[in-house]
Amino acid sequence: MKxxxxxxxxxxxxxxxxMVAITLVTVGPFLMTIFMSLKSASEGIYDSVLPMxxxxxxxxxxxxxANFGSYFMNTVxxxxxxxxxxxxxxxxxxxxxxxxxxxxxxxxLAIIIATMMVPFQLYMAPLFQLTGELGLRNxxxxxxxxxxxxxxxxxxxxxxxxxxxxxxxxxxxxxxANQFQVWYKVVLPLVxxxxxxxxxxxxxxxxxxxxxxxxxxxxxxxYTLSIGMASLAQNFDGANLxxxxxxxxxxxxxxxxxxxxLQKFFISGATDGAxxx
Amino acid sequence: MMTTEENLVVPMTKKQRKLLSMSQLKNPKTLKKMxxxxxxxxxxxxxxxxxIIPILEAFLxxxxxxxxxxxxxxxxxxxxxQYIFSDPKFWNxxxxxxxxxxxxxxxxxxLPMVLAVLVNQQIRGAKAFRxxxxxxxxxxxxxxxxxxxSMYAQGGMISNALLSLGIFDSPTNLxxxxxxxxxxxxxxxxxxxxxxxxxxxxxxxxxxxxxxxxSSSIDGATPFQQFRKITVPMLIPSVTLVSVxxxxxxxxxxxxxQLTTGGGxxxxxxxxxxYIYDNFKQLDVSVASAAGLVLLxxxxxxxxxxxxxxxxxxxxxxx
Numbered sequence: 316m317k318x319x320x321x322x323x324x325x326x327x328x329x330x331x332x333x334m335v336a337i338t339l340v341t342v343g344p345f346l347m348t349i350f351m352s353l354k355s356a357s358e359g360i361y362d363s364v365l366p367m368x369x370x371x372x373x374x375x376x377x378x379x380x381a382n383f384g385s386y387f388m389n390t391v392x393x394x395x396x397x398x399x400x401x402x403x404x405x406x407x408x409x410x411x412x413x414x415x416x417x418x419x420x421x422x423x424l425a426i427i428i429a430t431m432m433v434p435f436q437l438y439m440a441p442l443f444q445l446t447g448e449l450g451l452r453n454x455x456x457x458x459x460x461x462x463x464x465x466x467x468x469x470x471x472x473x474x475x476x477x478x479x480x481x482x483x484x485x486x487x488x489x490x491x492a493n494q495f496q497v498w499y500k501v502v503l504p505l506v507x508x509x510x511x512x513x514x515x516x517x518x519x520x521x522x523x524x525x526x527x528x529x530x531x532x533x534x535x536x537x538y539t540l541s542i543g544m545a546s547l548a549q550n551f552d553g554a555n556l557x558x559x560x561x562x563x564x565x566x567x568x569x570x571x572x573x574x575x576x577l578q579k580f581f582i583s584g585a586t587d588g589a590x591x592x
Numbered sequence: 593m594m595t596t597e598e599n600l601v602v603p604m605t606k607k608q609r610k611l612l613s614m615s616q617l618k619n620p621k622t623l624k625k626m627x628x629x630x631x632x633x634x635x636x637x638x639x640x641x642x643x644i645i646p647i648l649e650a651f652l653x654x655x656x657x658x659x660x661x662x663x664x665x666x667x668x669x670x671x672x673x674q675y676i677f678s679d680p681k682f683w684n685x686x687x688x689x690x691x692x693x694x695x696x697x698x699x700x701x702x703l704p705m706v707l708a709v710l711v712n713q714q715i716r717g718a719k720a721f722r723x724x725x726x727x728x729x730x731x732x733x734x735x736x737x738x739x740x741x742s743m744y745a746q747g748g749m750i751s752n753a754l755l756s757l758g759i760f761d762s763p764t765n766l767x768x769x770x771x772x773x774x775x776x777x778x779x780x781x782x783x784x785x786x787x788x789x790x791x792x793x794x795x796x797x798x799x800x801x802x803x804x805x806x807s808s809s810i811d812g813a814t815p816f817q818q819f820r821k822i823t824v825p826m827l828i829p830s831v832t833l834v835s836v837x838x839x840x841x842x843x844x845x846x847x848x849x850q851l852t853t854g855g856g857x858x859x860x861x862x863x864x865x866x867y868i869y870d871n872f873k874q875l876d877v878s879v880a881s882a883a884g885l886v887l888l889x890x891x892x893x894x895x896x897x898x899x900x901x902x903x904x905x906x907x908x909x910x911x
Contacts, residue, residue, distance in 0.1 A: 326815070327715070334710055334717075338724045341786060344739045345727065347749055351742065361747030408635035411628035423632065430643050432895040434844050436868045437884035440877040441649035442642060444660055460642040464635040494627050523732030525847050526869075541734040545851060548738055556742055563735040574730045581726070585791040 345567075352560035360553040373561035381558050382535060383565060386543035390522060390566075392455050393539065397462035397521040398514050405468030405513060406506070410498050412469065413476035414484070430466040435526065443530050453533040462521050468513050475509035476502060512584040515577060522570060540566040654881035661875065672882035682883065684859050685867035692778055692863060693842045699782045700789055700838040701831055707786060708793035709823060722794075726787035733784070737851040740780045741767065744852070770860035773853050777861050780848045785841075789834045796830035797823070836898040843890055864890075 352373050353366040377383040411417065412424055442460070451457030479502065487497045503510070525541045532538055538546065544562050547555050574581055629636075652658075654672055658665030676682040711722045728736065743749040746763040754760050766776035800823070808818055846865050849855060855862035855870065862870070864887050871880040 330710070330713070330715065331717075334721050337707065337710070338721065340783070341725050341728055343749075344736075344743060344783075345731075347743060348735075348739050360742075361745075361752075364749075404635045404638060407631045411631045415628045415631075417625070417628040420628070423636075426644075427639075430639065430647070432888075432892050433643075433647055434865075434884070434887050434891050436844070436846075436865050437881070437888050438643070438646035438650045440660065440872050440880055441646035441653065443872075444649075444663070445642070445646055460638075463642075464638040466639065466643070469635060494631075498631070519730070523734065525734050541732060544734055544738060548741070548851060551741065551745070559738055560742070563738060566732055566735055567730075570730045570732065571727075574726075578723070581730070582791055582794075585729075585788055 348560045348563050351557060352564055354557055356554070356557075360556050373557045374565070377558050377561045377565065381543070381547065381562070382538075383540070383543055383562050385536065386538050386540045386562075387565065389455070389458075389537060390539040390541075393458045394518055394521045396455060397459040398517045400459070400463045401465060401468055401517040402510055402514060404464035406472045406503065406510065407498075408464065409469045409472035409476060410502065413473045414481075415494075427466045427469055431470065435461075439526070439530060442527075446531055452531060453537050455537070457531050458524075458528050458537070458539070459521065461527055462517055462524075465517070468517070471509060471513055471516075472506065475506040479505050508580065508583070511577060511580045515573065515580055515584055518573060519570065523566075650881045650884055653878050654885050656878055658878045658881075659875075660877045665878065668878075672878045675879060676882050676886070681859065681862065682867060685862045685864045685883075686886075688774060688859075688861060689843055689863045689865075692774060692781075692845075693839055695775055695778045696782050696842055697835060697838055699778075700785055701834055703782065704786050704789035704834065705793050705824075705827060705831075707790040708797055709819060711790070712794060712797045722790075725790055728784045729787040731784065733847040734851060736780060736784050737847050740783070740848075741852045744776060767853050768857055770857045773857060773860045777848050777852060780852070781842065781845055784848075785838070789837075792834055792837075793827060793830050796827045800826045832901045833898075836894060836901060840891060840894045840898065843887065843894070 347364070350364060350366055351360065353369040353371070354360065355366070355368045355370045355372065358367055412420060412427075446452050446457045446460065451460065483505070484497050484501055487501045492500070523541060524539070525545070528539050528542050529545070532542055535543075535546070540562065544559055544566065547559050547562070653665065655667060655669050656665035657668045657671070707725055711718045711725065731739075744751065744765055744767045746765050748765075751763050751765060754766075755763055766772040804822055805818055808822060813821070843863075844865060845863070846869070849861050849863060849866055850869065853861040855866040864883065868880045868883045868887065871877070871883065
């Protein structure tokens with residue numbers, strides 16, 4: 316019996332050792348970035364792993380000299396525009412596709428599922444030309460055209476609507492409510508968890524978006540955090556690397572806070588998102 | 593352009609006028625017919641303008657020699673396709689795309705499975721490890737790419753580790769050597785996806801009944817035997833899901849490459865997506881569109897595979 320306990324203990328220690336080692340792989344790059352961001356101007360970037368004289372100067376410089384205050388604001392603006400619009404448009408469009416019988420429903424659904432498969436790189440050039448023609452180049456609205464309504468969002472909301480029992484809506488109709496009232500007052504409150512999941516997807520998609528803002532923003536006044544960092548990284552030297560590290564942390568903190576606050580939705584969202592591909 | 597717009601607008605306003613007349617509004621049948629479209633119209637306008645039209649235009653451009661600055665193009669039919677199919681850069685990009693997928697596929701299938709089994713155990717701190725393993729997933733891709741670029745650089749963490757392990761004699765940046773660059777980039781992709789695929793596996797693991805493990809350990813099975821004989825076979829549906837998701841996502845990756853190697857050195861990390869991007873940057877939008885259609889065909893193939901596999905799986909579950 317004693318030896319059995321002993322092997323169990325050994326096994327446990329072995330297990331924790333592996334798990335900690337994996338943690339070093341997943342979290343290590345963040346630690347390196349934090350250390351890098353705290354290094355002072357006189358310190359060589361690869362002199363030592365830990366900063367010798369830790370300072371927040373790089374964070375101050377990122378805002379004061381490298382324009383990251385403006386990049387941060389742009390990112391906040393586009394995300395604050397994209398998330399509510401996406402929730403509204405997708406939750407509206409999904410409702411008739413889940414609950415109403417009308418001509419053309421099958422076609423609309425088929426088109427939505429088909430667009431989910433189309434890679435962005437196929438139509439980025441025509442989209443680029445289009446935003447130019449519409450005067451959306453180098454504007455906040457121009458940056459979110461891909462997030463305002465998404466086929467994925469409509470699909471996700473439709474799945475959520477299909478899961479609620481029809482009886483709830485039927486009793487509301489008997490009480491004389493119209494379809495908009497039923498959608499707004501009965502159905503939407505029931506799919507709140509899916510709305511949060513979709514909000515997370517749209518937030519993550521907009522906050523860290525790179526390729527489209529890269530094409531659609533012409534002046535640095537319209538740069539988001541991603542583009543600001545990428546433009547600094549064109550000169551990947553020591554001074555810039557410290558700034559980029561500080562900016563990386565500034566960029567990651569909001570997503571981290573949302574993750575900590577809404578953890579369980581990330582977990583359910585990951586499996587919901589499996590349909591997205 | 594104007595005339596087509598007018599043609600579109602006039603019948604719409606007539607219909608709207610008809611709709612707005614009070615007698616019609618009070619007619620419940622007409623209203624009921626319109627309601628679905630009232631819900632759909634905001635998304636139809638947005639998706640129609642910013643997805644459907646550009647996608648159709650990409651098809652059109654692929655058979656034209658479209659000049660994006662002049663905004664005109666002549667039909668050249670299959671010349672763009674002939675061009676890319678005789679372009680060694682295209683074949684190199686296609687080769688790199690497949691190499692990349694072949695490299696990340698086994699890692700994406702196996703590593704997150706191990707992670708999921710580890711954090712699925714009833715031990716203290718398992719939840720905390722789950723969060724720590726998920727951290728790369730919530731990191732913006734630009735941040736991830738630049739973090740790794742700094743670690744790969746000469747004197748950086750990885751270069752130092754390789755030196756002290758004796759794998760290289762002198763400080764080496766894996767990203768700047770053409771024989772290792774593609775794998776160095778792939779490591780970033782794998783790292784970023786670990787936590788995501790771990791969650792997919794966790795969902796699969798939770799469907800395995802606990803008493804299967806209990807009875808097998810009474811029979812004296814070691815944890816390793818349990819992993820091989822119970823866990824892996826029971827996770828096969830998750831394995832197919834993870835594989836197809838890896839393929840679909842893997843053929844579209846961009847940031848990891850553009851921000852670290854830009855497709856170099858000497859095209860060693862130029863994938864199909866980078867080929868499209870480079871042609872677009874040179875304003876060869878018709879060539880880019882033709883290559884985009886090749887990417888579309890590959891993406892549709894992978895998506896259809898996924899649909900087939902997931903529907904099979906649902907049937908199994910209903911079974």
